[in-house]
Amino acid sequence: MKTVGVTTLSLSHTLTPCLSLWCARSRAVLRNPDVRGDQSPWLAFGHDFWGTPLWSAGSHGSYRPLSVLSLRANAYLAGGLRPPAFHLCSWLVSRLSRRLLAGGGGGGGGGGAWPLAGLLFAAHPVHCEAVAGIVGRADLLACALSLLALAAFMQHTDWREGGCRCEAPWSPWCRCRAWSAALLGATLLLAAAAMLCKEPGLTVLLVCAAYDVVLQLGRRHRKAFSGGSLAALACWGGALLAARLWLVGMRTPVFARADNPAAHAASWATRTLTFLHLPAVNVGLLLWPATLSFDWSMDSVALVEAVADPRNLQSAAVYASLAVLVRRAVRALRADNQAAAAGRLRRTRAFAKRRQIKPDRKMKLCGVCSKLIESSRSSSYVYGYHNNNNNGVIINNNNNSSSASSSSSSSSSSSSCSSTAEADGGLGWPAAAVPPPAGGALLAVALLVFPALPATNLFFYVGFVVAERVLYLPSVGYCLLVTLGLQALTRGLRAGRAPDAASAAAPRGRVRATTATSRPPARTPVVVLAGVALVVVVLAARTLLRNRDWADEEDLYRAGIAVNPPKAYGNLGSVLSSRGRLSEAEHAFRMALKYRPNMAEVHYNLGNLLLKRDKLEEAIRSYQQAIHYRPSLALAHLHLGHTLAARGQVREAVAALLRCAALRLPGGGPPPSALLHGVRDEASHEAARVSALLLLGHLHAAQGRLRAAEAAVREAIQARPEDYQPEPLYKLLAEVEEKLRSQEAARRAARDAARDALDYRDQRQDAQPKQDRRPQGQRQDQQRTAWTWRTRTCNDSSAPSAENVSWPRGLKCSRSAAGLSELRTASEPGPPSGVEPDECPMAALFPAAVSTSPCA
Known part of the structure; x- marks a missing residue:
């Protein structure tokens, strides 16, 4: 199976969506100020994925600040919104997810189901949308961080279950406990980061809890089980969920009817039947990805309005298959637990790392520690089981069946047994915490089901019917489940019989009561290899064709x-x-x-x-x-x-x-x-x-x-x-x-002129008995400055002569001698001499050239 891992890494370069110049013309990137760098990056923690404040009524409600900041960093490093740089980064993140899956999350091991699952994951065409679409960056980051969190939790259980149990001073127990706590903290932080990339990342805590439960189901002595890890997962998950709901104001966004027609259906039965059918549609895309689309909204999936609809049979078949699989896996796990006479073998880390433990003669050591110290000089890789009888079992570790011999304990009555330990190369994750294949099947179901829960409309309505990009993380469980099925088929063909639950649950790392000799391992049947190769080639061809669709809008x-x-x-x-x-x-x-x-x-x-x-x-x-x-x-x-x-x-x-x-x-x-x-x-x-x-x-x-x-x-x-x-x-x-301003200035001048004219008339009426004794020149100056803007009539018969007075041109007015007798007195002077009766100026436009002539 080593060649499978190498093939996975090589195909990861060729099966990735091409780095086309097409860039998603979406407001999530092009019109998002958090991505363009128009504002502080800290504001991304208060905005949704599209750059809208979370408290706004128009907010989409998708809280993914780390994904937005990754796009922002992408644009900054590339010197702008350049599509090839975005696609390259998405491809690198997708390759990280494939590498984690192929290598068992970085937990060690090379052969087994994980590399083959990574090969199927790399070739599956349903991932094209998540990798080729810029907005799929959130799904890619959430998947990679979720796999890292799961790998850290598996390492945590490895240190927790496989470490030394001796609490004496200077024993490795303190170091094992410290590493276990640190890895648990890393798991919680990685889960929080996955949720900040996309909401389904929070479900990795459920996957970790399911993994821990699977481990406990495989234990014979459950009284040694401590629920500290599960309690930490539950408390942290509840805190993250509460914080997420608080950020959006404890409300869910409202989507249009076209986005999710089933959510707006009037009938409760229609909504229920349709929502139960949508997971079957998703499973169908994983099983047979022949028909793919960039969008599955509107009427792409017709509503299931009656119980007699034949699509209900598809839904029932999917749920029944999962139920049967889980039930048989649990039964097989319990059967293996009861059949294990010597209990589960645990790897001791001190010898896995070839470290020598120097005994302290003054210390009182436990049986396991004493036995390990005695054998440390000659053993490199040992498996130890610390049971209630303080019996130590030491075996050799390889990927084939090997013999093992047991020796007497150091602190109790000696006993011996002859057994054969089969080290199944199965999952390739941390050896001390790897469940048997039946437990692997349960873990695969958890990876398939839990990340898909937020998109099922079970807890809240979502803004789509089906979306291929949301299958990126659940497809990890699907690929692992298919690989475990192929392994069960291979074991059945090797044994000359059809695979059943017992063969699917062949224990890993257990001591079997068989002879000391072992058969050479049988080769994988050619028909299985040919079938796997054919499936991978077909999926790869469909992926390449789908990439051509995504290369152009x-x-x-x-x-x-x-x-x-x-x-x-x-x-x-x-x-x-x-x-x-x-x-x-x-x-x-x-x-x-x-x-x-x-x-x-x-x-x-x-x-x-x-x-x-x-x-x-x-x-x-x-x-x-x-x-x-x-x-x-x-x-x-x-x-x-x-x-x-x-x-x-x-x-x-x-x-x-x-x-x-x-x-x-x-x-x-x-x-x-x-x-x-x-x-x-x-x-x-x-x-x-x-x-x-x-x-x-x-x-x-x-x-x-x-x-x-x-x-x-x-x-x-x-x-x-x-x-x-x-x-x-x-x-x-x-x-x-x-x-x-021009109109206001004209109006202001007109108002001032009218006010001055009225004031002048009032003054003239009050000043009629008085005789003006001023010089003639001053009186003429006053006449020039008091001319009104109204149309006036003047009597020229008694006007004094003033040949030097000049008047604006183009100003005409008509006069009547009748209006003159109303305001004039005998002592008032007339208009200046030399001015024709039809040449009276309009003082509204020329206030400096007015006269004191009492024109009405």
């Missing part, structure tokens, strides 16, 4: 038409439109609406395409349909207003833009009821609102409503996101304020 969406036609056609239309193939894009959009007419995004994208083709009437209808199906789609309101304004329908355009501006998110004012659902991207939503306010300001300014234009622009500046260009807003504001 158009190919990816065309491949998904068979599974999810509306979503695939809608995304295909967007890609074709961006590439300038407008006719094909329009056909794709209309095909998507043919399958699902209520897709607001498709109506909006179709409207944009029709606008490019100058089909304004059809574009307006498309925007109206998008608003009908999703009133909170701010972009549709914005483009509708823009199109209406282009057609000259200013009143309708202003109404559409006002509706867009009113779509405030919670925290920015009282939102309409439509805002409570449907807003997925708050950044683009706010940017659309700001653009609508900007366009509204232009329309108001063009119509002369400067105050309304100023209010719209100021609201846009206040609501502007950080990544929105501020120049157009401030430019329009400056233009509006300049016009407002």
Whole structure:
């Protein structure tokens, strides 16, 4: 089996998704400020995976700060958002997971089930989405950290179960206990890190607990069992879960009906039957990955609405198979436990590492320690069992059957036995803590079931029906389970009989009551090797074909038409439109609406395409349909207003833009009821609102409503996101304020002139009895500075002569002699001489050239 491990590492280079230039155009990367580095990295611990604050009403609720920070570090090291760098990093993380699986999590050992499981894991095509898609980084990191946590816990149980039990001073017991505690702490920290990469990473604590329970089921003397490890796992898991729920405010996100139709089904029976059927669909993807898709939402999996639906048989078959497998494995484990006469053999670490223990004559050592010290000079690898009778059993360790002899104990009555110890090369993880194959089957079931629990809608509704990327971690258990089945088949063929539960549960590291001689190991049947090779080749070929789909967006969406036609056609239309193939894009959009007419995004994208083709009437209808199906789609309101304004329908355009501006998110004012659902991207939503306010300001300014234009622009500046260009807003504001200043200055001058005229009239009425004794020049100066802006009539018959007075040109007024007698007295002077009656100036525009002439 060593060649299998080598083959695994070599195939891991060729079966990985290619490093194409395609990068997920997702707001998780391109529009995420936490990834772009626009703000402090510490803010990622308060935001969801898409960069939205967790306390926001539009938050997705996915808390993965370590995955976001890994993408940020990726962009920083690559000098920008470069797709090849992101894909290279994802490939390296996926290779780490394969190496951990092939090598048994780093716990040692080379042959057995783990390398073959790593080979199947590397070749399985269901992993293409997780590795090729940028957002799959979260699944890759969670899987790698979960395998590291499981490996650390296995090492913890190795030190806990296989270490020295002597508590005398200077015994190895203190060192074993310290290493055991350190490894348990590492397990807890790695589990927390896995959860911070993606939520299913928390389930590795359940896998570790299941592994510990499997170990205890294989023990004959269960009274020696201490529940300290399980208690630590339970307390830590509860604390992490409580902290996770507290971060999102003890609420679950609300998803659209198209994302998870079963969650919105009115019938309880329909929801239950459909949710029970979805795990069977996932198992089907693992067993036969012929049909794969980038998206399994909407109607890709039809609802199971009746008990008579034949798909319920598939669900029942999956659950029954798992139940039978677990039941037989537990029975086989208990049968092996009862059949083991000498108990389980444990490896002693002091001799595994070839360290010499110097005895202290003054110490009272236990039987195991005494026996090990006596044999330390001649033994390198020993297995010791510390039983209640203080009997020590020493065997040789190799990957084949070997003889072993026992000797007398040091502190009790001597006894001897002749036995054969079979060291099964099985799992390759820490030898002192490896369960037999039946226990390995239980561990594989735990790895398959527990990581898939968060996606089953059992505890809360999720935002998808089926997702291939979430199968990345559960597929570890599936590959291990398949490998253990092949080993059971091989043992059955070697023995000349079909495999059963007894053969599947062949013990590892136990002493069998057989003769001292052993048979040479039989070779693996050729038919099994040929079958494994054929399966690996078929999976590898499917993986390579699937990688070609992920190399280009158009190919990816065309491949998904068979599974999810509306979503695939809608995304295909967007890609074709961006590439300038407008006719094909329009056909794709209309095909998507043919399958699902209520897709607001498709109506909006179709409207944009029709606008490019100058089909304004059809574009307006498309925007109206998008608003009908999703009133909170701010972009549709914005483009509708823009199109209406282009057609000259200013009143309708202003109404559409006002509706867009009113779509405030919670925290920015009282939102309409439509805002409570449907807003997925708050950044683009706010940017659309700001653009609508900007366009509204232009329309108001063009119509002369400067105050309304100023209010719209100021609201846009206040609501502007950080990544929105501020120049157009401030430019329009400056233009509006300049016009407002000009109008205000004109109004202020007019008000001042009118006030001065009224004051002057009042003063003249009060000053009528008095005679002006000032020089003629001063009186003429006063006449020039008190001229009013109103239309006046003057009597020139008694006007004094003033040939040197100049008047502004172009100012005319009509006079009547009738109005003069109302305000003039005999002592008042008339207008300056030399001025014609129709040349009276308008002082509102020229306040410096006024006269004291009492014109009415």
